[in-house]
Amino acid sequence: MTSNDSAPGFQLKIVPVTQLQQNAMVFWSTESMRGVLIDPGGEVDRLMQVINDLNVTIEQIWLTHGHIDHAGGAAESKRRLNCDIIGPHADDQFLLDDLTPGTYGIAEAESFTPDKYLSDGDTLDFEGLTFNILHCPGHSPGSVVLHQPQLGLAFVGDVLFQGSIGRTDLPRGNHQQLINSITNKLWPLGNAVSFVPGHGPGSTFEQERQTNNFVADSVLAGSHD
Numbered sequence: 647m648t649s650n651d652s653a654p655g656f657q658l659k660i661v662p663v664t665q666l667q668q669n670a671m672v673f674w675s676t677e678s679m680r681g682v683l684i685d686p687g688g689e690v691d692r693l694m695q696v697i698n699d700l701n702v703t704i705e706q707i708w709l710t711h712g713h714i715d716h717a718g719g720a721a722e723s724k725r726r727l728n729c730d731i732i733g734p735h736a737d738d739q740f741l742l743d744d745l746t747p748g749t750y751g752i753a754e755a756e757s758f759t760p761d762k763y764l765s766d767g768d769t770l771d772f773e774g775l776t777f778n779i780l781h782c783p784g785h786s787p788g789s790v791v792l793h794q795p796q797l798g799l800a801f802v803g804d805v806l807f808q809g810s811i812g813r814t815d816l817p818r819g820n821h822q823q824l825i826n827s828i829t830n831k832l833w834p835l836g837n838a839v840s841f842v843p844g845h846g847p848g849s850t851f852e853q854e855r856q857t858n859n860f861v862a863d864s865v866l867a868g869s870h871d
């Protein structure tokens with residue numbers, strides 16, 4: 647899904663932010679013009695300008711995980727938008743406690759506690775849509791994926807990328823746990839699901855099951871972990 651694709655009645659704008667080109671997103675209803683801001687990692691001034699230009703009213707901030715490039719601008723965004731921060735899973739609070747201004751040039755980075763943590767099986771209702779929450783540890787212990795079945799769309803943070811998977815060398819990362827999250831939680835959602843990762847272009851689960859260097863079916867068939 648690219649930044650210009652749209653589902654009936656809904657639209658997604660992807661805004662890569664920070665030196666790490668993290669995919670911050672605005673997802674909104676074109677009828678009500680109400681939206682959510684997902685992973686505002688930094689460049690909050692620019693994000694606010696985008697939201698203003700779109701004329702969207704942001705109701706909530708959703709976070710996929712606690713790394714600074716995804717969560718660094720959340721506290722400042724909350725202040726400016728006057729809305730709640732939802733997610734990630736509580737197991738990422740240690741990362742949210744360690745958001746230090748200036749890291750990766752993210753001047754506004756600031757520690758916080760979300761208004762609500764997300765757990766496996768939770769749902770988020772937004773403008774008639776229900777997003778299902780899947781706890782997918784491995785890249786970080788508190789990573790969550792947000793899946794919307796009717797749109798066939800998932801926001802996966804740094805769990806899965808086009809052609810790759812998230813790093814597992816960061817604190818409390820775990821390679822096998824990440825593989826298990828992808829194969830046990832994501833693949834059962836169906837090959838047709840389109841996903842937006844935390845960095846780089848989107849893809850589908852089908853494409854990754856065919857071609858991903860780490861989690862293609864053919865690759866995993868040859869591993870004996």
Ligand SMILES: [Zn+2]
Pocket residue numbers: 711713785786804
């Ligand atoms: Zn990350």
Ligand SMILES: [Zn+2]
Pocket residue numbers: 666668713715716804844845
């Ligand atoms: Zn990231």
